Amino acid sequence: MKGIILQTGVALAILGVLVAMSAGLIWLERRLLGLWQDRYGPNRAGRLGLLQVPADMIKIFTKEDWAPPFADKPVFIAAPAVIMVTVLLSFAVIPFAPGVAVADLNIGLLFFLAMSSLSVYSIVLGGWASKNKYSLLGALRASCQMLSYEVFMGLSLMGVVMLAGSFNLRDIVEAQRDLWFCVPQFAGLIIFLVAGFAESRRLPFDLPEAENELVAGFHVEYSGMKFGMFFVGEYLGIILISALITTLFFGGWLGPVLPPVVWFFVKTFAFICWFVLIRASYYRPRYDQLLSFGWKVMLPLALLNLAITGGVVLAAGR
Amino acid sequence: MVSLLKAMWIIFLHMFRKRETILYPEQKPYIPPRWRGRIILSRDPDGAERCVACYLCAAVCPVDCIALQATQDEYGRRYPEFFRINFSRCIFCGFCEEACPTYAIQLTPDFEMCEYKRPNLVYEKEDLLISGPGKYPDYNFYHVAGLAIKGKEKGEAENETPPVDIRSLLP
Numbered sequence: 001m002k003g004i005i006l007q008t009g010v011a012l013a014i015l016g017v018l019v020a021m022s023a024g025l026i027w028l029e030r031r032l033l034g035l036w037q038d039r040y041g042p043n044r045a046g047r048l049g050l051l052q053v054p055a056d057m058i059k060i061f062t063k064e065d066w067a068p069p070f071a072d073k074p075v076f077i078a079a080p081a082v083i084m085v086t087v088l089l090s091f092a093v094i095p096f097a098p099g100v101a102v103a104d105l106n107i108g109l110l111f112f113l114a115m116s117s118l119s120v121y122s123i124v125l126g127g128w129a130s131k132n133k134y135s136l137l138g139a140l141r142a143s144c145q146m147l148s149y150e151v152f153m154g155l156s157l158m159g160v161v162m163l164a165g166s167f168n169l170r171d172i173v174e175a176q177r178d179l180w181f182c183v184p185q186f187a188g189l190i191i192f193l194v195a196g197f198a199e200s201r202r203l204p205f206d207l208p209e210a211e212n213e214l215v216a217g218f219h220v221e222y223s224g225m226k227f228g229m230f231f232v233g234e235y236l237g238i239i240l241i242s243a244l245i246t247t248l249f250f251g252g253w254l255g256p257v258l259p260p261v262v263w264f265f266v267k268t269f270a271f272i273c274w275f276v277l278i279r280a281s282y283y284r285p286r287y288d289q290l291l292s293f294g295w296k297v298m299l300p301l302a303l304l305n306l307a308i309t310g311g312v313v314l315a316a317g318r
Numbered sequence: 319m320v321s322l323l324k325a326m327w328i329i330f331l332h333m334f335r336k337r338e339t340i341l342y343p344e345q346k347p348y349i350p351p352r353w354r355g356r357i358i359l360s361r362d363p364d365g366a367e368r369c370v371a372c373y374l375c376a377a378v379c380p381v382d383c384i385a386l387q388a389t390q391d392e393y394g395r396r397y398p399e400f401f402r403i404n405f406s407r408c409i410f411c412g413f414c415e416e417a418c419p420t421y422a423i424q425l426t427p428d429f430e431m432c433e434y435k436r437p438n439l440v441y442e443k444e445d446l447l448i449s450g451p452g453k454y455p456d457y458n459f460y461h462v463a464g465l466a467i468k469g470k471e472k473g474e475a476e477n478e479t480p481p482v483d484i485r486s487l488l489p
Contacts, residue, residue: 038332281322
């Protein structure tokens with residue numbers, strides 16, 4: 001009984017931290033973008049503009065909950081919830097520190113891949129139910145992009161799985177005690193980074209919502225908290241990918257002196273900032289360039305990485 | 319690939335650059351003197367109103383935001399009885415300044431004229447009139463025009479010869 005209460009407490013704490021972080025990311029991203037574009041970003045509301053977060057939240061919560069009359073109502077309302085649920089569920093398998101995780105699944109990595117595939121439904125259904133040509137085009141792009149990039153995302157992670165000999169994220173972290181996987185699996189890291197950007201639909205892979213050609217892509221018709229959920233889902237996606245990079249390639253909670261949770265969050269935070277830096281640096285590729293890059297460059301690279309890692313593991317006799 | 323990394327590095331270095339933003343209310347931006355902002359009515363170097371109520375500004379105004387009524391004093395000098403600019407309509411095009419034959423109406427580099435109530439943006443003559451000559455400190459319309467006003471008879475203007483008495487030339 002006591003164990004169940006403790007476990008529930010940990011799960012609720014993780015949920016709270018994640019939602020608070022994704023809200024704080026609104027502020028962080030705007031400040032960082034400002035920093036890298038020679039301006040200040042939000043700096044008026046409160047100290048350093050920190051009250052911008054509560055202000056945005058109050059605004060988005062008190063907005064009218066409206067659905068366009070031509071939309072497919074039930075699907076239109078369900079779509080934003082799907083992305084929140086799937087992304088939050090993916091966090092269930094991430095070990096924040098030894099013992100601090102919602103679930104200790106022996107197929108943790110597969111669970112993450114499954115959940116990230118499911119999150120495509122949210123975008124496709126949202127774009128479909130909006131009955132708007134721009135949102136439909138955005139949804140179409142999203143589905144195609146996610147399907148293409150998920151293939152080698154899974155393949156790039158298999159190298160890590162081979163080295164660790166387990167799908168369990170906790171075992172993968174423990175296997176990095178001597179050497180972080182970013183060294184032997186450098187190619188895998190690069191491929192996973194690219195796939196991760198495409199997966200979280202962030203610039204330079206934000207084609208589903210390309211503002212200059214599709215208005216806002218799949219969420220053209222969304223407003224208020226339903227839009228807010230797409231937004232939070234995107235930020236949660238950034239945190240998820242950053243946390244996974246940390247877990248799979250940079251030793252998760254491992255690190256000297258500081259407590260494990262602190263190490264995990266420091267590393268994750270660094271990758272979140274890096275996500276924003278990428279957004280500030282690069283332009284968006286054309287749609288056909290995106291797909292041909294995925295299928296013609298990244299997929300062969302991932303397969304090559306898989307084959308070489310497999311050969312080395314076999315030769316080492318592990 | 320190398321160029322991508324280089325681009326990222328350059329963007330990262332922008333962190334240490336000087337900010338381009340001007341923190342406005344605390345830090346005022348430079349505004350050129352010819353900037354078209356709040357409209358004023360100026361006075362002669364003598365201190366009298368320059369406006370002769372010719373209606374040219376009201377006629378040229380593309381949004382019809384200027385309203386005035388001409389009247390005369392006992393010496394025949396024209397001046398506006400009222401002069402009203404509705405700044406909620408004004409588009410600050412500066413046509414009124416160009417049309418004005420006496421440099422009376424002028425645009426200034428002031429733009430801080432927000433109001434909570436719309437009617438407060440309607441400026442009357444006492445709000446528009448300033449005490450000085452504005453951008454043309456030496457210009458005095460009645461001292462270059464031939465019209466007789468109080469204190470200046472015909473022929474007493476600058477570069478003006480006294481009028482010829484045509485009757486005295488009769489044989």
